Amino acid sequence: MPPRPAALVQGTLDMLILKTLDLEPLHGYGISLRIEQISQRVFRVNPGSLFPALTRLERSGLLRSEWRSTENHRRARYYLLTDRGRKALASEKREWSKQIAAIARILEATQ
Amino acid sequence: MPPLLNNLFSGLRALFRKRAANREMDDELRAYLEASAEAKMRAGMSREAAWRAARVEMGSAEAVKEQIRDAGWERALESLWQDVRYGTRMLRKSPGFTIVAIVTLALGIGANTAIFSMVEAVLLRPLPYPHSSQLVDLWAHSDVFDFPNLGVSLPDLADARKQCRSFERLAPYTLKNVDLSGHGVPEQLMATEVSPDFFPLLGISPLDGRTFLPSEVQPGHDDVVILSAAFWRKQFAADPHVIGRSIQLNGAGYTIVGVMPQRFNFPTATDLWLPFVPTPAELAARENHRYPVVGRLAPGSTIAQAQAELNTVGARLARAFPKADKGWGFQVRSMKSDLVNNASMPLLVLFGAVGLVLLIACANVGNLYLARAWSRTHELAIRAALGASRGRLVRQLLIEGLLLAMAGGAAGLLLAAWAMDGLRSLLLLNTPRLANLKIDAHVLWFTLAASLIAGTLFGLVPAFLVSRDHLVAAMREAGSGREVSSAGPRQSRLRQLLVVGEVALALVLVVSAGLALRSFSRLSAVPLGFRPDRLLTMQLDFRGHQFKTPAQFAAYGNQVLQKVRAAPGVESASASISIPLAGFRAEGEFRIAGRPLPSNGQELMADWNGITPGYFSTLGIPLLAGRAFNESDQAESQPVAIVNRAFARRYFGSGSPIGRQISLHRDKQHHFIWDEIVGEVGNVRGVSPSRKSAPTIYEPIAQSQTAWGMDTRLALLVRTKAEPTALARTVKDAIWSVNKDQPVTHLKTMDRVVATAYAEPRSQSLLLSLFGALGLVLALVGIYGVISYSVGRRTREIGIRIALGAQNSDVLRLVVGQGTRLVLAGVAIGLAASFAATRLMRGLLYGVSTTDPLTFAGVSILLLLAGLVACYLPARRALRIDPVEALRQE
Incomplete structure (x- = not known):
C-alpha cells in the first residue's frame, strides 16, 4: 500500500494548478496526474476539488x-495559463517562499 | 476580455444555457474518467477493474457537478430566485393573510405616494429654468405698508444695480391688462411688459421665433409681442406660421415675434409678453414703488450676501432721498420659496401624517407576519434540520416580506394614480405649482424606497424567532404533540409592543385630525359680516386712458349699474374697487381732524375701499349708525366717508364716529381734503375668514381721486332674485348695451369666492381626517388581531378556568383586561407624542390651541372605547369555549 495522500494545505491548490500549467497546457486528469507525480504521490487531487478550482x-x-483532441484522439478540455495567471503564479510563489522561510525559522527557534 | 466581464458572461451562460453548460461538464468529467481508466489499464489493470477504480476515485459525478456549480456567483442568484419562487408559493398558499397584508400596505404606501407627489411637485421640483437656484425675486419693503410684495421704483433699481456685486442681472417687469379686439367678444388678456434682460436672465428660449431685441425695447419700436404657448394654442390653434402675423391690442397692431414653450409661465397666467419701455418720467419717479423685479445671482453669491448688500444700498438711498425712500428697503427672496410661499407647512404636516399611517400599516403587517412565521415554525425547523443556515431562513422571511411590500407598493401606486385627479381638483385650490402634479421618476423611486423600507421593517420582525435553539425546541415539541412555547413570551411581548406603538401613532393622527376639524368648524362659524348667497361677482377692466376725470369714470360706472339694475331678475347691484375674500385689497394712510400728526413710522393705516351707493345693502353689510352713501354724494358735494366698527372702536373708542373728520388725500395745492364720517357699518372678513377685520374706510367712488387714479378695474356685485349663475348672460348683455367692447372677467358667484377662501383649511382637515380614520382603523385591526390570536392560544387555559368555575365576567375581564392594558399604554405614549407633534400645526389652526384639552381627552376616550370593542369581539369567542373540547385538545 502506498502511503495515504496528504490533504492539501489550505489555499495551495490554486498555486499548484497554476504551476502545473506553467509547463504546458493540460486537461483535468492530466493536471491531477501531474500533481500526483511531481509530489511523488504525497498530494492527490480529486475531481470534486479540481474542477471547482479550475472554474474559479x-x-x-x-x-x-x-477543447482539443488528446494524444489518444479523444476530445478533452485543455487549460492554459494566461498572462495574468503567469503573474499571479509568480507573486504566489514569492509569497509562499516567504512564508515557508518564516515557518522554518519559527520551527528552528523552538528547537 | 476583462476578468469581470468574463466572469459575468460565464455566469450568465451557466444561468441561461443550463443544458449546454451541463453537457460541457458531463463531457469534461467523462474525458477525465476515460483518461484515468486508460492510465490504470496502462499500469496493468484489467479494463473492467480500471473503470471501476476510476469511478470510485471520482465519486458521484452529480456531486462533483454540484461542487463546480457552487464555484460561480450565478449560484447565489439562483438560490435567491428559488427563495423568491418559494416565497411566492407560500404567499399564494395563504391568500387571506396575503390579501390583508397587501391591502394594508397599499393604503399606507398609496397615501404616502400621493402626498409625496404633492411634496415633490410643489416643494422639491426645481423651477423649469437653467440654474434656477440662482433666481431671486427682488421686492421693496416698507415700514408702513403691510403688504408682502411691494414693487421697486426704477431709480432705486438702477442704483441697486450699480452698487451691488451679488447680482448677474436684474430685470424689472410690470403686469398689465390689454384688450384683444377684432375677435368677436372683447377679451381681456394678461400681459407682462418685460425689460430686454428678462428672457436671457431666466435662461429661457422661445419655442418658435425669438425674444425681444434691445432695439425693440425703445420708444416707437415696441409694437412687438411674444405669445404664451397656451394663448397660441387657444387663439391661433397652434398655427406653425404665426410668427410675423399681427394682432390688435388696445386698438393698435402688434407683430408676433415669438412663442414661448408650454413650461414657461412666468409670471403666472401671462398670455403675452410686451417690451417694457418706461417713460423718462417713470425712470425718474423714485417714489413710484411699483415694479416687481427678477434677478439672477452672480455665480457664488448667496441670497444672504445679496440681502446684506441691498440693506446697505437701501440705507444709503433712504438718507439721500428721504422723501421717496425713508422707511423703505429691499427684500430679496428665492424665486422658488416666493412661489411656494406658505404652502410648505400644510404639506409637510400632511406628509408627516401619512408617514405615521405607513408606520401603523407596517406594525400591523409585522404583527400578522409574526403570527404567520410562528405558525410556520415547524416548516422552518424542518428546513433548518435539512441544513438551511439561519441566514438562509432569515433571508427567506425577508424575501417574503419584500415580496408583500412590492405588491403593496404596486397596488399603492395605482391607488395614488387614481387619487391624483381628486387631489388636484378637490383639494388645495390655492396651492401653487399643483398643476404640475404627476407621478414622475422621483415619485416612483420614492414608492420603491418606501416599499423596500416597509418590507424590511416588518420582514425582519420575525427573524429573531429563527434562532437554532428555538427551532430545535420547536421540532422536539412538535414531535411530542405539545404546543410550542419556548419563545412564546418573547414573541407575544413583541406583538404587544407593536400594538402599543400602533395605538400611540393612531392617537397622534386622530388628535391632529381632531384639531384640524375643530379649527375648521370654528372657522366656518366665523360671521363673515355679509351674506354671500344669490350674489354674482365680476370684474370690469378699463384701459388706463379711457377716462379723463373721476367724474367721467363715475358716470360710466353709473350708466352700467343702471342698466344692470334694470335687468330682469336683478334685485340690486353695486360697484366697488374691491370685494371681500377675492384676494385684492387697498390700504391707505389717513389722519384724524383735531389730532396731532403722528410721528414718522407711526402713521395711521387703514384698509380702504371705494364703493357706489347700494354696496352695503347689496352685500348685506349692516349699517350700525348714520347713513349709507346715496346719489347726492357727488364729486362737488361735501366729501364723506363711512368706517367700519373696527375703525370706530380703534380710533374713537366708545364715542360715535359720526360727524368726525378724516383725511386720506390732499388736493393739488397739497391741502388736506377732509371727509366727514356719515356712517358706521359692521366688520367684514375681507382678506381671509381667519383674519380679523382691519379698520376700514369706505369712500364714494364718485368723490375719490384714488379710485380713479390708482386702478383701472371695478368689481361689480349683483344680488339676484333667484339662482345667480342663470343671470350671468343677462348681466353681461346689460353691460355690453352700454359699451360693446367692455371686457368682463372673473365672473363667479360669491358662494364660490367664499368656498375658495375656505378651500385650504377644508382640504387640510379633510385629508387629516382621512388619514386619522385610516390610522384608527388599522390600529383597531391590530388590537383585534393580537387579542383574538391570544385567545386562540389560551383556549386551553380559558377552558380550564371555565371548568374550575370561572364566570363569564371573569373570562371577559381576563381577555378585555389584557387588551385594555395595551390600549391604555398606547394612549399614554400617544398623548405625550401628540403634545410634541401638534406644535407643528400651530400655524394651521384657527381658534384652537395645539394642546386643546377637549380634543385630547375626546380622542383618548374614543380610542379607548374603540379598543374595547376590538377586544370584546374575541372575548365573546372566549366565552363560547367548551371546557371539555378545550381540555381534549392535547
Whole structure:
C-alpha cells in the first residue's frame, strides 16, 4: 500500500494548478496526474476539488480553456495559463517562499 | 476580455444555457474518467477493474457537478430566485393573510405616494429654468405698508444695480391688462411688459421665433409681442406660421415675434409678453414703488450676501432721498420659496401624517407576519434540520416580506394614480405649482424606497424567532404533540409592543385630525359680516386712458349699474374697487381732524375701499349708525366717508364716529381734503375668514381721486332674485348695451369666492381626517388581531378556568383586561407624542390651541372605547369555549 495522500494545505491548490500549467497546457486528469507525480504521490487531487478550482481560476481570468483532441484522439478540455495567471503564479510563489522561510525559522527557534 | 466581464458572461451562460453548460461538464468529467481508466489499464489493470477504480476515485459525478456549480456567483442568484419562487408559493398558499397584508400596505404606501407627489411637485421640483437656484425675486419693503410684495421704483433699481456685486442681472417687469379686439367678444388678456434682460436672465428660449431685441425695447419700436404657448394654442390653434402675423391690442397692431414653450409661465397666467419701455418720467419717479423685479445671482453669491448688500444700498438711498425712500428697503427672496410661499407647512404636516399611517400599516403587517412565521415554525425547523443556515431562513422571511411590500407598493401606486385627479381638483385650490402634479421618476423611486423600507421593517420582525435553539425546541415539541412555547413570551411581548406603538401613532393622527376639524368648524362659524348667497361677482377692466376725470369714470360706472339694475331678475347691484375674500385689497394712510400728526413710522393705516351707493345693502353689510352713501354724494358735494366698527372702536373708542373728520388725500395745492364720517357699518372678513377685520374706510367712488387714479378695474356685485349663475348672460348683455367692447372677467358667484377662501383649511382637515380614520382603523385591526390570536392560544387555559368555575365576567375581564392594558399604554405614549407633534400645526389652526384639552381627552376616550370593542369581539369567542373540547385538545 502506498502511503495515504496528504490533504492539501489550505489555499495551495490554486498555486499548484497554476504551476502545473506553467509547463504546458493540460486537461483535468492530466493536471491531477501531474500533481500526483511531481509530489511523488504525497498530494492527490480529486475531481470534486479540481474542477471547482479550475472554474474559479478561469472565471477570474488566470486560466482559459479550449477543447482539443488528446494524444489518444479523444476530445478533452485543455487549460492554459494566461498572462495574468503567469503573474499571479509568480507573486504566489514569492509569497509562499516567504512564508515557508518564516515557518522554518519559527520551527528552528523552538528547537 | 476583462476578468469581470468574463466572469459575468460565464455566469450568465451557466444561468441561461443550463443544458449546454451541463453537457460541457458531463463531457469534461467523462474525458477525465476515460483518461484515468486508460492510465490504470496502462499500469496493468484489467479494463473492467480500471473503470471501476476510476469511478470510485471520482465519486458521484452529480456531486462533483454540484461542487463546480457552487464555484460561480450565478449560484447565489439562483438560490435567491428559488427563495423568491418559494416565497411566492407560500404567499399564494395563504391568500387571506396575503390579501390583508397587501391591502394594508397599499393604503399606507398609496397615501404616502400621493402626498409625496404633492411634496415633490410643489416643494422639491426645481423651477423649469437653467440654474434656477440662482433666481431671486427682488421686492421693496416698507415700514408702513403691510403688504408682502411691494414693487421697486426704477431709480432705486438702477442704483441697486450699480452698487451691488451679488447680482448677474436684474430685470424689472410690470403686469398689465390689454384688450384683444377684432375677435368677436372683447377679451381681456394678461400681459407682462418685460425689460430686454428678462428672457436671457431666466435662461429661457422661445419655442418658435425669438425674444425681444434691445432695439425693440425703445420708444416707437415696441409694437412687438411674444405669445404664451397656451394663448397660441387657444387663439391661433397652434398655427406653425404665426410668427410675423399681427394682432390688435388696445386698438393698435402688434407683430408676433415669438412663442414661448408650454413650461414657461412666468409670471403666472401671462398670455403675452410686451417690451417694457418706461417713460423718462417713470425712470425718474423714485417714489413710484411699483415694479416687481427678477434677478439672477452672480455665480457664488448667496441670497444672504445679496440681502446684506441691498440693506446697505437701501440705507444709503433712504438718507439721500428721504422723501421717496425713508422707511423703505429691499427684500430679496428665492424665486422658488416666493412661489411656494406658505404652502410648505400644510404639506409637510400632511406628509408627516401619512408617514405615521405607513408606520401603523407596517406594525400591523409585522404583527400578522409574526403570527404567520410562528405558525410556520415547524416548516422552518424542518428546513433548518435539512441544513438551511439561519441566514438562509432569515433571508427567506425577508424575501417574503419584500415580496408583500412590492405588491403593496404596486397596488399603492395605482391607488395614488387614481387619487391624483381628486387631489388636484378637490383639494388645495390655492396651492401653487399643483398643476404640475404627476407621478414622475422621483415619485416612483420614492414608492420603491418606501416599499423596500416597509418590507424590511416588518420582514425582519420575525427573524429573531429563527434562532437554532428555538427551532430545535420547536421540532422536539412538535414531535411530542405539545404546543410550542419556548419563545412564546418573547414573541407575544413583541406583538404587544407593536400594538402599543400602533395605538400611540393612531392617537397622534386622530388628535391632529381632531384639531384640524375643530379649527375648521370654528372657522366656518366665523360671521363673515355679509351674506354671500344669490350674489354674482365680476370684474370690469378699463384701459388706463379711457377716462379723463373721476367724474367721467363715475358716470360710466353709473350708466352700467343702471342698466344692470334694470335687468330682469336683478334685485340690486353695486360697484366697488374691491370685494371681500377675492384676494385684492387697498390700504391707505389717513389722519384724524383735531389730532396731532403722528410721528414718522407711526402713521395711521387703514384698509380702504371705494364703493357706489347700494354696496352695503347689496352685500348685506349692516349699517350700525348714520347713513349709507346715496346719489347726492357727488364729486362737488361735501366729501364723506363711512368706517367700519373696527375703525370706530380703534380710533374713537366708545364715542360715535359720526360727524368726525378724516383725511386720506390732499388736493393739488397739497391741502388736506377732509371727509366727514356719515356712517358706521359692521366688520367684514375681507382678506381671509381667519383674519380679523382691519379698520376700514369706505369712500364714494364718485368723490375719490384714488379710485380713479390708482386702478383701472371695478368689481361689480349683483344680488339676484333667484339662482345667480342663470343671470350671468343677462348681466353681461346689460353691460355690453352700454359699451360693446367692455371686457368682463372673473365672473363667479360669491358662494364660490367664499368656498375658495375656505378651500385650504377644508382640504387640510379633510385629508387629516382621512388619514386619522385610516390610522384608527388599522390600529383597531391590530388590537383585534393580537387579542383574538391570544385567545386562540389560551383556549386551553380559558377552558380550564371555565371548568374550575370561572364566570363569564371573569373570562371577559381576563381577555378585555389584557387588551385594555395595551390600549391604555398606547394612549399614554400617544398623548405625550401628540403634545410634541401638534406644535407643528400651530400655524394651521384657527381658534384652537395645539394642546386643546377637549380634543385630547375626546380622542383618548374614543380610542379607548374603540379598543374595547376590538377586544370584546374575541372575548365573546372566549366565552363560547367548551371546557371539555378545550381540555381534549392535547
